[in-house]
Amino acid sequence: MAEVDVVIMAAGKGTRMKSKLPKVLHTLAGRALLAHVVDTASSLLPRNVVVITGHGATEVEAALPGYICDGAEFSVNFARQEPQLGTGHAVQQALPFLPDDAGVVLVLSGDVPLTQVDTLRQLVAASGGDKLALLTLELPNPTGYGRIERNGEGGGDAVQAIVEHKDATEAQRAIREIYSGIMAAPAARLRTWLARLDNKNAQSEYYLTDIVKMAVADGVPVVAHKITDEVQVAGVNSPVQLAELERAYQRQQAVALMEQGVRLADPARLDLRGSLVCGQDVSIDVNCVFEGTVTLGEGVKIGANCVIANATIAAGVVVHPFTHIDGEKAGVTVGADARIGPFARLRPGARLGTDVHIGNFVEVKNSTLGAGAKANHLAYLGDATVGARVNFGAGSITANYDGVNKHRTVIGDDVHVGSNCVLVAPITLGAGGTVGGGSTLTKDAPEGVLSVARGRQVAIANWKRPVKKV
């Protein structure tokens, strides 16, 4: 395959989004539209990716590196287009970054997020470095799009031109084959065609699509690569279109998961914003959201209404409804056969061993829990190292924060912490000990002892309740 350079047009305003955020930074499945396009382009291993920015350029340029630069084998360049004089003018801005050789220039739009890599590969192959290849599609309602005009002087169906809707005659408007906005052009030819563009048309713009006529005049073959899948070329111009594409994309992901054997209670009520890797026999109930990188081991069951991000959940784990797990950067790991929720919260650095039970309204942050440890009700474990089989009572917390610094709590194996205890960190509880309910411990507890730190109960006889004064 010929060498490829990619130009992504992203300078337009996106007025219909009615948003302060530049259109291409609106997200689909949790990622900017433009990041989807750059990702797809990167799969072609291009030499260069040039993003044309204009409206919101500073914001768009600042948003991109975090998405794509690490590990990529190509460089992303930005070319500013100010003012925006049309798609032909946009591609002109990229020329300084494009080698003037036998390569192919692939033109994409930053607001068309769901084109498949294979489609682009086929388009580049159709160009082959010496032909102009257009991605086209037949639409029942082609209003607004550029039409593919095929019938030349001598009849036949060779492509002759693209006619923009606003410039088209009634007869041309009846053509249902439209230009998708995606093309692959021979680099050296493209350069000469762009130099010859004018803006003598209904919109006084420099139309990229005018290069088709020039190719025909120069004897360069124009091939239309026609596809039938509208989603691949659908652009986002409004919140309604964005939501429609989001649903289409989520449907694709849900189908892919089900094809791998994952049981989804309702594919329409799953949202995956990142990657989800599942072992065999995973089942996911309705209204679950997965973000970042999530791994679910064999036989994991996720209850309804869970939000799970950046977590590795081992085989056999049951996550009950309404659980929120977010590992952020540090991640969360849940050991095999653990039981989490309902209404549990696992935060960054939660490392749960096998068979751990975390119940309702329990929060765990930056803490390691040994095998079989349990915190079943209303508890907080932060910056703690908790041994195996520890039972952490209802309403008990680690007081890990003194207002300035965070401190660790270390709880040995088999410790039993009663209800409503406050463990003021830094503190270590020796293995096998017991903490009496309602204690506030500020000192280390030796192994095996009962620690009690609370007011003693006293019995006051003949005490009189106050009575209302008359």
Ligand code: UD1
């Ligand atoms: C364009 C095509 C049309 C095609 C349609 C598919 C032209 C002249 N027409 O029309 O044949 O059917 O796409 O959606 O190319 N942009 C810039 N700078 C500009 C103008 C546009 O970067 O000066 C960017 C936009 O941000 C957008 C893309 O180019 O990402 C397409 O622009 P848009 O205005 O949507 O083109 P259409 O008029 O829809």
Ligand code: CA
């Ligand atoms: Ca458009």
